[in-house]
Amino acid sequence: MKLLIISDTHQDTKTMEEVIQHHHEVDTIIHCGDSELDFSYFADKPIYVVRGNCDFDLQFPEEHVFKVGDEIVYVTHGHKHRVKSTLMPLSYRAQELNASIVCFGHSHLIGAEINKGILFVNPGSLHKPRGRKEKSYAIVEKHKDGWNVFFYSSEHIIIENIIFKF
Template structure:
């Protein structure tokens, strides 16, 4: 199973957002947006997504957090601005543990990366609009099996960023 993960698209035009999501339409079983889309909750570009609100989103219909299941995996999704992700992942880890989630998807930092911490996989897809620490605008796809998660990152055009790819054993 594959899940497409986006974040921090900051007012990206609907056709640009659809270009990325359509590229992976046949392989991704779910699409996650980790906030700061700056779009309304009912915008057609984001309605098929599991989406949360970020600090630059002003539609109160967007939740601060979501817990979703894909296959046997439980995801905790948040933008991260309410969890101090620029200084620590500890708050996200505690919330994921409270929710029984083993995968956390978040944004806010605009920095693409992934890590395993106490059996919880953290994925930040970076930003499709305003990246930090890299020049490429990025998104991620996590491929999940019963025992392994492989996180792959791509630039806006769909080119893989192999140096960021990582695999993890998961429960």
Template sequence: MKIIVLSDSHGDTATVQQIAALPADATFHCGDSELPVDHPLIKGLHIVRGNCDRDRQLPASVSVKVGDESVFVVHGHEHDVKRSLLALSYAAAEQQASIVLFGHSHLYGAEMIGGVLFVNPGSTTQPRGGREATYAVIEAEETYTVSFYNMNNQLVDQTVLEK
């Protein structure tokens, strides 16, 4: 199973178009797209509302099954992810998620918490912490392989985590 994750594109339609065109079982946008719910570029994406999104029709969270995985998606601002993943881990447990996707901090990373994979793909346009603009590719087999790519589709970082 392969999923693609982007976040915090902040109105840049070129990066959304580039990443959404990549082959995957599912593609997710973790908010702050700054695009309306009816924008043609986000058709077919699982997308949530971020703190910079004005369209209130975008959902605050999404829970969806992809293959054997239960994926829970939020932006992260309502779960205070810049401080801790504790509130988000409680929400993930309520959703019985095996994978949690979130943005907001503009910093990419992946970690296991209580047997659940948490992934922040970073930002496609406004990275922080001296990092490159990134998106994530998650491959779930016997392990989780989370690869972070820059906007030239070059591998920036990769993490392999046991399920």
């Protein structure tokens, strides 16, 4: 299983489209909100998109929950879960949904961790990163012995790789 996770693109369709085209091998594409685009922009694209605090089109859902293989994926922007200060509310929601992967954005900071057996991934921002200079996105791969989370720059160079073993 391979997921492409992007977030906080803030109308930068050029960079977003380039990243999506570069990773045609993924099983699922996820946008964690703040695209600042109309819902219709994504109508013909195979991508799960949620509404962020800068998205005003109410057709975007607040959250998505779906299965990829055996994994339950929960996608939200994170602003309503206070992700800039703690992952606790997001963790509670993930447990309610029995999610095994949580994808979120909002802080524009890359990060990945496992908490209570749930993988949390924030891909950073493809528009205005915080905490580092590179615009970023994430690729998550599940293997029989664990998770690999690769953070890439918008130039498709790996800037960080985190491995979680089962």
